[in-house]
Amino acid sequence: MAKINVKGTEIAIFNRKEEDYICITDIARHKDSQRTDYIIQNWLRNRNTIEFLGIWEQLNNPGFKPIEFDGFKKQAGLNSFTLTPSQWIEKTNSQAPHMVAYRLVFQRLCASIAVN
Numbered sequence: 001m002a003k004i005n006v007k008g009t010e011i012a013i014f015n016r017k018e019e020d021y022i023c024i025t026d027i028a029r030h031k032d033s034q035r036t037d038y039i040i041q042n043w044l045r046n047r048n049t050i051e052f053l054g055i056w057e058q059l060n061n062p063g064f065k066p067i068e069f070d071g072f073k074k075q076a077g078l079n080s081f082t083l084t085p086s087q088w089i090e091k092t093n094s095q096a097p098h099m100v101a102y103r104l105v106f107q108r109l110c111a112s113i114a115v116n
Contacts, residue, residue, distance in 0.1 A: 006030070037084075044083040047076040053088070063093045 002013040009030035012023040028039035043049055050072050057064040068091040075081040088094055 041082060041084055044085070044088065045076065045081050047073070050076040050083075053094075054092075057092060057094060061093070061095050063095060065091065065093050068092045 002015075003010045004013060005011075006027075007030065009026065011026040014021045014023065024040065024043070025036050028036040028043075031039050050069075054066075054069045054073060057069070058066065072083060072088070072091070076083075
């Protein structure tokens with residue numbers, strides 16, 4: 001598994017079907033090494049994040065549940081909205097490599113875009 005070093009933090013890069021994925025848990029660790037789960041949950045609250053994940057799933061997962069996705073999309077960004085990776089997997093039938101319980105690996109973004 002390849003790694004890059006960004007601002008003193010090692011970020012794992014995974015390759016699946018000739019596409020690169022970066023580990024956002026490693027990115028979250030740079031912000032708070034003890035509470036990466038909270039960092040990721042806050043990131044999942046963002047409307048742009050939910051829209052991006054939904055588009056990726058629609059393009060790559062024939063079993064994706066778009067109606068469940070619409071519910072998340074409508075709530076994303078509200079102060080009362082929370083979402084865990086496990087909830088996303090369960091409700092949307094996510095089968096993408098970016099969701100593995102509390103170890104999130106994010107879409108084929110180049111590492112320089114993801115960490116800037």
